[in-house]
Amino acid sequence: MERTKFSLSEKPLEAYDGDLLVYCVYQPKKGRLRCEHKAVSMLINRSRAGEEFKGKEGEQLLIYPAMMTGKVALGARRLLIIGLGKKEKESDRNLRRESWRKVGGLAAKAAAKLKAADLAVQVGNDPKLSGRELTECLTEGILLGDYRFLKYKKMSKKDKPFGGIETVRFICSKVTTSLRKGLKSGENGAQAACTARNMANEPGNGWTAADFAAHGRKLAKRTGLKCRVLNRSDMVRLGMGGILAVNQGSEEPPKLVILEYRPSKKAETLLFVGKGLTFDSGGVSLKPAAGMEDMKYDMCGGAAALSVMEAVAAEKPGVGVVAIIPATDNMGGRAAVKPGDIISHYNKLTSEVINTDAEGRLILADALAYGIKRFKPSCVVDLATLTGAVIIGLGHHHSGLLSNNQVLVERLIKAGKRCGEPLWQLPLGPDYSKQLESRVADVKNTGGRAAGTITAACYLEKFVGDTPWAHLDIAGTAWNFTDKSYVPKGPSGTGVRTLLELVRGWKKGGL
Ligand code: BES
Ligand code: MN
Ligand code: ZN
DSSP, rough: OOEEEEEEESSSSGGGGGEEEEEEEESSSSSSSEEEEOHHHHHHHHHOOOOOOOOOOOOOOEEEESSSSSSSOOOSSEEEEEEEEETTTOOOOOHHHHHHHHHHHHHHHHHHHHHHOOOEOOOOOOOTTTTHHHHHHHHHHHHHHHHOTTTTHHHHTOOOOOOOOOOEEESSSOOOOOHHHHHHHHHHHHHHHHHHHHHSSSTTTTSSSSHHHHHHHHHHHHHHHEEEEHHHHHHHHHOOHHHHHHHOOOOSSEEEEEEEEOSSSOOOEEEEEOOOEEEEEEEEEEHHHHTGGGGGGGHHHHHHHHHHHHHHHHHSSSSEEEEEEEEEEEEEOOOOOOTTTTEETTTOOOOOOOOTTTHHHHHHHHHHHHHHHHHOOOOOEEEEEEOOOOHHHHHHHHHEEEEHHHHHHHHHHHHHHTOOEEEEOOOHHHHHHHGGGGGGSSSOOOOOOOTTHHHHHHHTTTTTTSSOOEEEETTTTSSSSSSSHHHBBBOOTTTTHHHHHHHOOOOOOOO
């Protein structure tokens, strides 16, 4: 739903008479399912679900209260019981958070199947989590799980697809400011991630560099952020040979979109740089046809960096945040950059383009060097669908993390765990950088088959100097990854909530 409305309510859940009531239960250590609510408990018993429903994590039981004979004390049209597993079992807080997020996702999936636009969710309890955290994770799960992209679907009146959840009422024993805060932060993160998904779902002809720029300008106007867009002529003036080279074979002009949030003059700055490659054909080093359509997702890093600013603008943290998105497609037009060409980056480093399909690092290099020089950030994090190799190494369940600063690594790993976007560190070092030595230029843009994700990061490292920097390779996690209830097929929006978490938990200095 474009804008799902959430509310908190102390009204008893019997009073709810909407489409779908969601109620969670733990699996008992042994014996019969226990449930604190009398009417719900009676309905579960009457359903005689016995073997099918034990309250295991992710198990679901759908009940139509009105079908039950005798006195029914629930007004809801349907009651969905979701199992939480054993209460004692999982002690890791982050895994508990994830399991509530998944509950939210399951509720959203069930709502879609039943075409239930109105939901009530009993805010349960968790020995490890505050009500605020629980509400935050439930909200995230519902919004992320309810995501759909219908823009290009024909909408006939007759078989109109379900448009999403319109209202969610959280039923709790006491409406508190802390629950409200949880709800709000859940909304902020999830909505920003859904914005990133919307950009990524757009095809290459629906989302160009100019669309990144237009989105940035619109967001700035709406929120009071500052937006500046560098055009091709600016790039020529500034000597951004990487992004210009990648754009050479394209009909679409490149853009470098900069969004700034600044709480005060002297606040430190975090810089986020996202790869905004709106379609990657490989260029002259053309990719194979099979699966090439997925290369419209090559802008997911840029989408994440731009979208997180939406949440930053809403939350107004104490630390400054700047996002830079170098945006272009990578096409093999007649003026395209060729293998063997030598280019010069913003920091004057020359690079021999061995493979025009290793283009992400070329556009990121300019953006990193420029962003660091101009904003002097305390740290810089870049996000990019940079290498196929990271999928070989880590599959679809961790993003690759490479960095020159171990404190930043720890902060990012912690942020990723907290929001359910796990990261795994890979090494850097001179032995790997050596693979990038060129006979004719300062560096070449590929390092051979071995350690492809690492050598790609080594390339980027040459453009960050001493600034604490981390690179997230999200090629394996940006779309169609794990089957999580709150991540529908298509782009995941990964990175948005990790960056937001990093901003939220930012402690001054210490890097
Ligand atoms: N955008 C791709 C990386 C990619 C591949 C992302 C598959 C998601 C799925 C990137 O621009 C690329 O083509 N990388 C090359 C680098 C190589 C030529 C050194 C790769 O990974 O093959
Ligand atoms: Mn490529
Ligand atoms: Zn690419």
